[in-house]
Amino acid sequence: MSVASAVAEQVLNGLVVGMVYVLLAAGLSIIFGVMDVINFAHGELFALGAYFAFAIAGPLGGAGFWVALVVAPLLVGVVGMGIERLTVKRLYGRDPLYHILLTFGLVLIINDLITSVWGKSAQPFPIPAVLDQPVALFGFNYSLYNYGIIIFGSILALGTWLLLNRTRFGMIIRAGSEDREMVRNLGINIDRYYTLTFGLGAALAGVAGIVLGAYQNVSPTMGSSVIIPAFVIVVLGGLGSFRGAVVGGLFVGVVQTLARTYTPFLEGLIVFLLMIVVLVVRPKGLFGTNIGAGEHHDGALLHGAGGGVLSSATRAKLGYAAVGVLVLVPFFAELTGVTYSVTLLEDILIWALFALSLDLVLGYAGLVSLGHTLFYGVGAYASVLTLMHFSPSVFVALAVAVVVCAVIAWSVGYLSIRVSGVFFAMITLAFAELFYNAVFKFDFTGGSDGLFGVDVFYGLAGLGIDPREFEIPLGIMTIDGGMVQYYFLLAVVVGSYLLARRLIRAPFGSVLQAIRESEERASFIGYDVTAYKRRAFVVSGGLAGLAGGLFAANNGYVAPSFLHWINSGEVIVMTVLGGMGTLYGPMIGAGVFVAAEDILSSYIEQWQLVIGVLFVLFVIFVPRGLVSLPQTITEHSMFESAVGDRTSVKDAEVERHD
Amino acid sequence: MSGDDTLLSVRDLVSGYGSTRVLQGVNLDVERGSVVTLIGRNGVGKTTTLRSILGSVTPTSGSVTFEGEDITMLSPEKTAREGIALVPEERRVFPGLSVRENVEIGRIGGRQDIDKPTVDEVIDEFENLVRHRNSKGANLSGGEQQMLAVARALVSAPDLLMLDEPTEGLAPSIVKQVQRKIKQLNDEGVTILLVEQNVQVALDAADYVYILDKGQVVHEGPADEVAADDEILDRYLGVSAAE
Numbered sequence: 054m055s056v057a058s059a060v061a062e063q064v065l066n067g068l069v070v071g072m073v074y075v076l077l078a079a080g081l082s083i084i085f086g087v088m089d090v091i092n093f094a095h096g097e098l099f100a101l102g103a104y105f106a107f108a109i110a111g112p113l114g115g116a117g118f119w120v121a122l123v124v125a126p127l128l129v130g131v132v133g134m135g136i137e138r139l140t141v142k143r144l145y146g147r148d149p150l151y152h153i154l155l156t157f158g159l160v161l162i163i164n165d166l167i168t169s170v171w172g173k174s175a176q177p178f179p180i181p182a183v184l185d186q187p188v189a190l191f192g193f194n195y196s197l198y199n200y201g202i203i204i205f206g207s208i209l210a211l212g213t214w215l216l217l218n219r220t221r222f223g224m225i226i227r228a229g230s231e232d233r234e235m236v237r238n239l240g241i242n243i244d245r246y247y248t249l250t251f252g253l254g255a256a257l258a259g260v261a262g263i264v265l266g267a268y269q270n271v272s273p274t275m276g277s278s279v280i281i282p283a284f285v286i287v288v289l290g291g292l293g294s295f296r297g298a299v300v301g302g303l304f305v306g307v308v309q310t311l312a313r314t315y316t317p318f319l320e321g322l323i324v325f326l327l328m329i330v331v332l333v334v335r336p337k338g339l340f341g342t343n344i345g346a347g348e349h350h351d352g353a354l355l356h357g358a359g360g361g362v363l364s365s366a367t368r369a370k371l372g373y374a375a376v377g378v379l380v381l382v383p384f385f386a387e388l389t390g391v392t393y394s395v396t397l398l399e400d401i402l403i404w405a406l407f408a409l410s411l412d413l414v415l416g417y418a419g420l421v422s423l424g425h426t427l428f429y430g431v432g433a434y435a436s437v438l439t440l441m442h443f444s445p446s447v448f449v450a451l452a453v454a455v456v457v458c459a460v461i462a463w464s465v466g467y468l469s470i471r472v473s474g475v476f477f478a479m480i481t482l483a484f485a486e487l488f489y490n491a492v493f494k495f496d497f498t499g500g501s502d503g504l505f506g507v508d509v510f511y512g513l514a515g516l517g518i519d520p521r522e523f524e525i526p527l528g529i530m531t532i533d534g535g536m537v538q539y540y541f542l543l544a545v546v547v548g549s550y551l552l553a554r555r556l557i558r559a560p561f562g563s564v565l566q567a568i569r570e571s572e573e574r575a576s577f578i579g580y581d582v583t584a585y586k587r588r589a590f591v592v593s594g595g596l597a598g599l600a601g602g603l604f605a606a607n608n609g610y611v612a613p614s615f616l617h618w619i620n621s622g623e624v625i626v627m628t629v630l631g632g633m634g635t636l637y638g639p640m641i642g643a644g645v646f647v648a649a650e651d652i653l654s655s656y657i658e659q660w661q662l663v664i665g666v667l668f669v670l671f672v673i674f675v676p677r678g679l680v681s682l683p684q685t686i687t688e689h690s691m692f693e694s695a696v697g698d699r700t701s702v703k704d705a706e707v708e709r710h711d
Numbered sequence: 712m713s714g715d716d717t718l719l720s721v722r723d724l725v726s727g728y729g730s731t732r733v734l735q736g737v738n739l740d741v742e743r744g745s746v747v748t749l750i751g752r753n754g755v756g757k758t759t760t761l762r763s764i765l766g767s768v769t770p771t772s773g774s775v776t777f778e779g780e781d782i783t784m785l786s787p788e789k790t791a792r793e794g795i796a797l798v799p800e801e802r803r804v805f806p807g808l809s810v811r812e813n814v815e816i817g818r819i820g821g822r823q824d825i826d827k828p829t830v831d832e833v834i835d836e837f838e839n840l841v842r843h844r845n846s847k848g849a850n851l852s853g854g855e856q857q858m859l860a861v862a863r864a865l866v867s868a869p870d871l872l873m874l875d876e877p878t879e880g881l882a883p884s885i886v887k888q889v890q891r892k893i894k895q896l897n898d899e900g901v902t903i904l905l906v907e908q909n910v911q912v913a914l915d916a917a918d919y920v921y922i923l924d925k926g927q928v929v930h931e932g933p934a935d936e937v938a939a940d941d942e943i944l945d946r947y948l949g950v951s952a953a954e
Contacts, residue, residue, distance in 0.1 A: 221815075221819065224808065224812050224815065224816060225816060225819065227805070227807060227808060227812075228805045228808055228812075228816050230807075231805045231806060231807055231808070232803055232805060234767065234787075235799065235803045235805070236816070236820075237767070237786070237787045237788045237791075238765060238767065238787045238788075238791060238797050238799065239788075239791055239796075239816060239817055239819070239820030239821070239863070239867070240787075240788050240789075240790075240791025240792040240820030240821050240822075240867065241788060241791075241816070241819055241820045242788050243788075
């Protein structure tokens with residue numbers, strides 16, 4: 054094969070993948086453009102399409118594929134409409150963050166359902182025999198199926214474009230994306246169109262899933278492997294821009310495929326690098342416009358602060374009590390032999406610190422960092438590398454982790470904080486993915502294995518404790534190295550909490566909260582909003598790095614999974630679960646989440662499903678988090694006893710505004 | 712003036728945002744075929760009155776009756792389908808939609824049980840829209856956008872047209888055009904409820920005037936009587952008609 058035809062084949066392969074991306078990104082982009090919903094579950098709808106088709110086509114034999122190609126997307130569309138009606142709909146009018154959280158919960162649910170029905174392993178999904186042959190075109194042989202995808206994808210994309218721009222349905226949803234209240238004022242029931250739009254986006258994802266499933270195979274991970282590139286495309290092309298989704302999808306497909314063949318080192322990196330470059334040059338994306346691109350959201354972030362039936366003195370007492378219990382646990386564990394509880398507590402403490410760090414930007418500065426695991430992971434790598442190459446001291450290792458992460462946070466913040474909201478979320482996600490993919494590429498990071506077997510010395514310059522040799526007999530028990538680790542961890546986490554509290558109570562914290570409430574007003578008073586946000590992000594990055602460093606030092610290893618986006622999702626879940634905008638809330642959230650995960654996963658196989666369902670319910674009904682529960686309960690009982698008349702008016706109000 | 716010809720009747724309307732009460736019991740009537748204006752200083756509840764009638768703000772108590780039917784608790788989309796069209800403050804045309812599409816979407820809304828004029832028939836009535844049929848809403852001038860917002864409301868053939876500060880921010884010559892348009896529409900039989908800051912425009916256009924202060928109607932009367940009452944104008948608006 055000549056060089057030219059080899060390149061041509063790669064470009065065609067790229068277009069095939071690109072078409073899949075176009076269908077995915079188009080749905081994502083329409084859903085965002087019209088409803089301001091960032092649908093994390095889009096990848097799972099994509100996987101669901103593939104599995105539905107797989108289930109339909111299997112028993113039907115020869116014609117099965119064609120039946121599935123029509124029926125499966127419709128089914129996914131119906132699932133999408135159901136999701137919109139039952140969950141997404143309830144959150145309109147709130148900050149887009151809540152949709153990210155909600156759909157993150159849906160990811161857990163749908164993914165667990167898929168694995169429990171169809172199993173965890175990948176399965177082959179044969180393409181129809183008619184298409185399973187090469188054709189000779191332009192002087193070389195190429196798969197007919199692949200040509201089919203390119204043609205079919207183009208027709209669908211064109212059809213969607215016509216639907217959006219040449220029909221009454223399209224006109225109404227375009228108008229709705231610009232000013233939904235005005236559409237309502239004209240007498241049009243926009244909610245019905247929202248449901249249809251969500252269904253349309255889901256169906257497109259379903260088609261993409263079928264097409265790719267038959268091109269490769271069907272597997273439960275296919276959703277999570279496409280969702281991030283699909284987001285990148287949507288942001289690269291311009292949020293809400295259909296043209297952007299098409300051009301971005303094809304471009305990313307081709308670039309990815311060419312990179313895989315010709316510059317394997319850049320595979321997995323180039324897409325994120327591209328996105329970062331595009332956003333630095335054109336913050337709105339290639340085809341993004343100012344019109345309707347969510348400059349103004351009426352929806353507020355619901356934070357847990359200020360709500361306390363518990364007085365601050367009571368809370369302080371509870372805090373002391375909690376620390377006291379944490380101090381005593383190892384002794385009881387030692388005495389009763391349940392040492393496992395200490396391991397669990399260490400996990401909780403580390404995640405609590407991680408959640409605390411996120412809360413500084415999310416709950417106090419109102420910045421949604423979707424890639425916070427970047428700092429956690431980099432902190433872990435930095436401390437392990439320090440321990441391996443420079444100093445066995447945990448102090449040095451953690452200090453390096455904090456400094457490295459703070460520097461990275463400053464740079465990421467420099468590039469991304471000037472663009473606000475959704476773009477910030479996406480850029481942080483892109484940076485996290487960039488680092489995630491990068492650690493696989495280098496020898497010094499240990500590639501896909503990570504780095505193992507580091508020893509930690511709790512001291513400086515030879516003075517201190519080596520946990521492997523440390524042992525003090527104390528009556529019926531011994532204080533060993535494990536306890537030293539535990540107490541060190543506890544001290545660092547409590548110290549970090551006190552530091553964060555000091556920071557939030559200082560004028561710096563007040564300014565941050567003012568920015569969260571109204572960026573515009575804070576800047577009118579004369580504060581440099583961007584600078585404050587960036588500083589908060591630096592502190593937050595440093596603390597997240599500390600959490601990662603602690604985990605690595607405690608467990609003696611680091612692996613690429615530390616940088617996986619699922620961590621970023623989980624830490625957001627913890628923060629909101631506990632109640633963002635309070636420093637203790639996210640720490641409680643971390644405790645509940647880690648403990649629940651631990652307990653559920655040892656009893657139920659479908660624990661992800663359970664957590665997902667609980668989380669979805671939480672986002673809908675208790676958006677202020679666990680810490681708001683006492684207040685909600687008291688308010689509710691007071692409300693019940695108040696005049697019934699008032700209740701009916703309030704209910705009516707809620708109904709009309711949602 | 713509540714008679715058989717009353718199209719819209721608002722009684723003791725209390726309404727606001729969150730815990731803030733803006734309207735403290737508003738009473739007003741709009742007679743079929745008339746132009747009624749609401750005037751008053753900033754923040755007295757003029758826009759909130761319109762929003763409460765439409766339903767985008769939910770009243771806490773009181774009633775809104777339209778064509779003899781209670782519409783107090785209807786959502787905006789249902790109220791609009793009863794035949795009330797709003798030309799909102801700051802116009803709010805759809806910037807990414809063409810002029811034709813803006814009007815077309817207005818035609819989809821409104822009452823569903825009547826014949827409506829076609830999109831082109833309505834556009835043809837607005838001389839400054841005719842040339843821009845296919846331009847995007849965002850590319851129109853302020854005056855053109857105002858006309859487009861009126862056209863978007865008119866195409867649904869509403870029984871009541873509510874205009875919220877239609878002359879705000881427009882050049883004097885354009886204000887005259889808007890005034891002429893209101894007059895023309897009323898001559899064609901459209902009932903109009905107008906909120907207006909520009910007292911001169913308000914009094915010229917109106918048959919009947921309500922003056923609002925602190926969420927209540929403090930004075931009402933035929934437009935020519937109010938226009939002649941310098942003391943009232945001075946007390947509630949801080950201007951006299953001569954200004």
